[in-house]
Amino acid sequence: MRNRSHRSRAVLAVVAAALLGVAGCDATGGDSPAPNGSTAAGRPSPRPTPAWDRSPGSVAAVGDSITRGFDACTVLSDCPEASWATGSDAGVRSLAIRLLGAAGAAERSWNYAVTGARMADLPGQMAQAVTREPDLVAVMAGANDACRSSVSAMTSVAEFRTDFEDALDTLREALPKAQVYVASVPDLKRLWSEGRTNPLGKQVWKLGICPSMLGDADSLDAAATLRRDTVQDRVEAYNTVLAEVCAKDRYCRFDGGAVFDYRFGTDELSHWDWFHPSKSGQAWLAETAYRVVTARKPVA
Template sequence: MRKRGHRSRGVLAVAAAAVLGVAGCDAVGGDSAAPSRAPGPSPKPTPLWDRSPGSVAAVGDSITRAFDACDVLSDCPEASWATGTSPGVDSLAVRLLGRAKAAERSWNHAVSGARMADLPGQIAQAVRRKPQLVTVLIGANDACRATPSAMTPVADFRADFEDSLRTLRKALPKTQVFVASVPDLKRLWSQGRTNSLSKQVWKLGICPSMLGDADALDTEANQRRNTVQQRVEDYNEVLEEVCSEDERCRYDGGAVHDYRFGTAQLSRWDYFHPSVDGQARLAEIAYRTVTAEKPLT
């Protein structure tokens, strides 16, 4: 009996030791290894798109130069949607940087009358400033030719745009690009054709491929306008496709082209270029695109 009791106490001791040993595996101490700590949260990756760039350079044509926005037959860069300082516009640069910094940290390299073939040269000028954001609005002059047959071929339009982005990327790999769609020229015709003054001004040679013979509604005239409209849509498709291949490029999703502008947004001198109000609408679209969490579609 004693031996059996002694043996029982020994078994209990071993069992107790085993229980304590198991408990020791769950706690820090003894010979057991300390449990590994859960990893902390990974640092957030730097986003490819900065919604508050610190400087802006604009390239493009007379729209970005605010031609005929303030005075007849003259540029008015202070009213530019991209870089102007006019309170009546609140340009993209002003909205991003504030009025004081916009005057120091934004540059307008657009040229009235420019076509896509001129963009590589403008980009080459812009990169010297090392801007954090470049705005592009160009293409209307490629469609506004003497005749539809004189419009810039789509393949050439694409090649020059691709060349422009390559030039930018080679010099400034991290600079962002905002690309505006080409405006709806046919809507411009439909808005202005009821105004006798606008039709007189258009006869001076403003966008003849679309605005020439504004009252003509015959088959030939309609076909001419439809051909120009299709070319504008083709240009916008190129802008979207090429921009989408660059991770630091944002297209406006067709917002400028689709904007339902009226005569209040057109210059009272030529009924073609944006008025100060029209420039403000362009600035709104650009700011919305640049500051959006995700690209517009």
């Protein structure tokens, strides 16, 4: 009996040891920590989302006549002090002023936009901007690519994409983590529909402002309608490019089409040409940019 009892206890001890060994061999099960870089289920851990600085310390602007404040103050003239991006006008309260304050904007914001510039000019402007090492670059370009002498002269969508990618590459080669705000191209067809109600505006348009959209402003025949619709389709394609390219850059934020979608009226248009933004329009652009830059999450 003593021998049988001894053997029984030995068997029980072996079984217990085996069970404890099985319970402890699953390195990723139960409460055991998963290996570095993986989840408990063995899947790779998601890459952390890069931090977006909602309070950048300096701003550079690139783009065209809108960012230069063209016709916001006097006829057929740049007015950079009224620029939505870097202007000093207290009524506009530019993006730079909203982010940096008036004194900070005067010291740490720079405007490299050029009236008449197209997307092909953006890489060169970006090369100038990076010399300042800005924390944020504000971009608004593309209207002049659609505003050409004719529909056939508009920048192709493929060229537009290549030029925008080249501009971002120029920035990234010098400043890998600089942030970028990209405004959508405005709704040119709405500019036509709003401005054509003003006889003086239509006379100014005849000087050569955006002929592809604004030429023969009163004509509503099939050819004129097709021409305007073609320009509008190209603008929408440009905005798709801006959204797609920006989405591939972890430090880029697109406005989600806010500028294109804005239902502006004549108060937001320059009363010198009924095409470029007035100071009121510039203020709205500044407010929109500030909202996107300081949002906790990118615009969906």
